[in-house]
Structures are given as C-alpha cells and as structure tokens.
Amino acid sequence: MRNLLYLFIILFALPASAAVTDIDNDELEKLMSEGIPVIDIRRAEEWQQTGVIKGSHLITFFDRKGHYDVPAWLAKLAPIAGKDEPFILICRTGNRTGTVSNFLDKKLGYTKVYNVKKGITDWIARGKPVVKPGS
Numbered sequence: 357m358r359n360l361l362y363l364f365i366i367l368f369a370l371p372a373s374a375a376v377t378d379i380d381n382d383e384l385e386k387l388m389s390e391g392i393p394v395i396d397i398r399r400a401e402e403w404q405q406t407g408v409i410k411g412s413h414l415i416t417f418f419d420r421k422g423h424y425d426v427p428a429w430l431a432k433l434a435p436i437a438g439k440d441e442p443f444i445l446i447c448r449t450g451n452r453t454g455t456v457s458n459f460l461d462k463k464l465g466y467t468k469v470y471n472v473k474k475g476i477t478d479w480i481a482r483g484k485p486v487v488k489p490g491s
Contacts, residue, residue, distance in 0.1 A: 375461040378454075378473040379444070381482055387444055387470060393436050394444045396476070397452055400489070406476055407486030409446065414489060417456050430464075442468035449475040 379387065388394060394412040396403065403414055415432045418424050437443035445453035450473045460466040472479070480486060 375467045376457040376469045376471055378450075379470050380473065381479055381484060383470075384444060384446075384472055384479070385484075387442070392442045392444055392470070394446055395433065395436065397445055397447050397456060398476070402448060403489040406448075406480060408489050409476070409479065410485065410487045410491065412446070418452060439464070439466050440468065442470065444470040444472060446472040446479075447475050449477055451475075 384394075388409075388411070394409055396408050396412045396414050397417040398414075399416050399418075399420065400414075408414060413436050415429060417429055433443075445457050447453045450471060453471045453475070454473070457469045457471040460469050476486070
C-alpha cells in the first residue's frame with residue numbers, strides 16, 4: 357500500500373498535461389471501432405467477476421496490496437502500444453486508470469492515453485456487452 361501512496365504523491369505534485377484524455381462509453385465505443393486497443397488493468401478475479409470488454413488486453417497493474425511492477429507491466433504493454441500510439445485504459449471505476457494514465461503521461465512520456473473515467477461498472481450498467489476472460 358505504501359508504494360501506491362508514493363505513486364499518488366508523485367502524481368499530485370506534477371503539473372497538468374493534455375496527453376491523457378478522459379472518455380465516456382460513447383467515446384470508448386468510437387475509439388474501439390477505430391482499432392484503438394483497450395487495456396484492462398484490473399486483477400484476474402475482477403475479470404472473472406464482471407467479465408471484460410471483448411478484445412481487451414488483460415494486463416494487471418496493481419496487485420491486491422497495491423504493489424506494482426512498472427517494468428514488467430510496460431513489457432506487456434509494448435507489443436500493444438508504444439509511447440506515441442493511442443491506447444485506452446479501463447479498470448472498475450476509473451480510479452486506478454486515472455492514476456496509471458497520469459503516471460504514463462507525466463513520468464514516462466506516453467502521449468496518447470485514454471482513460472475510461474467511469475470504468476467497466478458504468479459500461480455494464482449501461483447494458484454494454486462483456487465476455488468471459490480469454491473469450
């Protein structure tokens with residue numbers, strides 16, 4: 357949990373940037389139709405509980421204790437999107453992806469990050485389809 361706290365402190369001390377774009381479900385569908393990849397950063401048990409957006413890439417960022425391994429996560433992201441390529445981050449409610457999006461932008465120089473601001477819970481609440489992980 358301490359690592360998560362440090363990450364939040366670092367992010368809130370950084371100036372605002374326009375490289376992260378918060379999006380809603382309509383924009384999410386539009387970007388997906390354009391072939392922009394969706395990265396679901398939740399944990400495996402969360403994917404099992406709710407299902408996932410079809411075609412999304414499942415790459416957990418934070419473990420149950422709030423720990424993370426940035427180099428390992430970036431190694432999994434690299435074949436999907438580079439620093440100057442657009443991609444969409446989604447989690448349960450948009451909190452984790454908000455943090456990760458800003459970290460990628462402000463600390464690592466990613467330039468086209470989209471954050472689903474209300475997460476998969478809003479997607480499901482609006483009747484949008486999900487599939488079992490691995491489908």
